[in-house]
Amino acid sequence: MDHLALTAGQTSITYKGITVQVLITGVGMTATAYHMGATLNKGIDAALNLGLAGSFNDNLDLGSVVNIVQDHFAELGAEDGDEFIPIYKMNLGTDAEVFNESLIASRVLEYIPKVCGVTVNTVHGNEASIDKVFKLYHPNTESMEGAAFLMACKFADVPCAQIRAISNKVEKRNRAGWNIPLAISNLNKTAIEVLEEIAWVK
Numbered sequence: 001m002d003h004l005a006l007t008a009g010q011t012s013i014t015y016k017g018i019t020v021q022v023l024i025t026g027v028g029m030t031a032t033a034y035h036m037g038a039t040l041n042k043g044i045d046a047a048l049n050l051g052l053a054g055s056f057n058d059n060l061d062l063g064s065v066v067n068i069v070q071d072h073f074a075e076l077g078a079e080d081g082d083e084f085i086p087i088y089k090m091n092l093g094t095d096a097e098v099f100n101e102s103l104i105a106s107r108v109l110e111y112i113p114k115v116c117g118v119t120v121n122t123v124h125g126n127e128a129s130i131d132k133v134f135k136l137y138h139p140n141t142e143s144m145e146g147a148a149f150l151m152a153c154k155f156a157d158v159p160c161a162q163i164r165a166i167s168n169k170v171e172k173r174n175r176a177g178w179n180i181p182l183a184i185s186n187l188n189k190t191a192i193e194v195l196e197e198i199a200w201v202k
Contacts, residue, residue: 018198029073029119029148036152046104046159046198049149050191052183053141053164054123056134057115060141060166063182065190067112068162069100071147072137074118086136098150102159108193109161115140117162119147125173142170163190 014020021044025035040047053066060066073096076087087096103109118139124130133139146162153160165183168174 016196020195025145028121028144032145032148033152036149037156040152040156040158044156044158047149047153047161048104048191048194049146049160049162049164050187051143051145051164052167052180052187053117053143053146054168054170055141055166056130056170057140058169060113060115062166062168062179063186064166065112065186066115066141066164066166067109068117068141068143068146068150068164069103069114070097070116071150071162072097072116072118072139073147074120074133074137074139075122084132084136098147098154100150100153100160100162102153102157104159104161104194104198106161106194106197108190108197109163112163112190117141117143117146117164119143119145124170127172130170141166161194163187163194165190 021039023035023039025032036047053068055064073087076096078085078090087094116137116139118133118137118141120133120142121144123142123144124133141164143164146164149162150160165187167180167183168178171177
């Protein structure tokens, strides 16, 4: 926001010859899906989802920036006693998995690790549920909006990238182990690099 010199309440600006729209969807899949649908209908050439994520992967340090190209609606399915049945096993003609098949052409993004994530309504903080979701999807990251963003862009056929910085490990809730300032700082640097490249190509 500061880099674009947006004033309070301003959501669109022309920056180095390109129009940049800033959309703050709010937390969660429902708000993200609604606001993305309303915005993409106005005609968007490319979309960036910028946010934070928890990490299941010990090799991803706090502050690491990743490009989530495969995401899952992890809770979409049914319970059968102690067993969870993912939606793709229920023969309903739908899937809980979404791939980013329309990547933004960017040399900056090429150097960011591409990973798999899960999108949830309730962030994990219980060892048993963490183990269960990891066995189902083998994710690297967890967010509350990512899959909804990718799905909206897929339906609208808009090139996109879900760029997130690791703010915490997915574990029993431990706020002392979070580093949100570092994650936001590294995310901002990456976002500016991508924006500058897009503006230069334009």
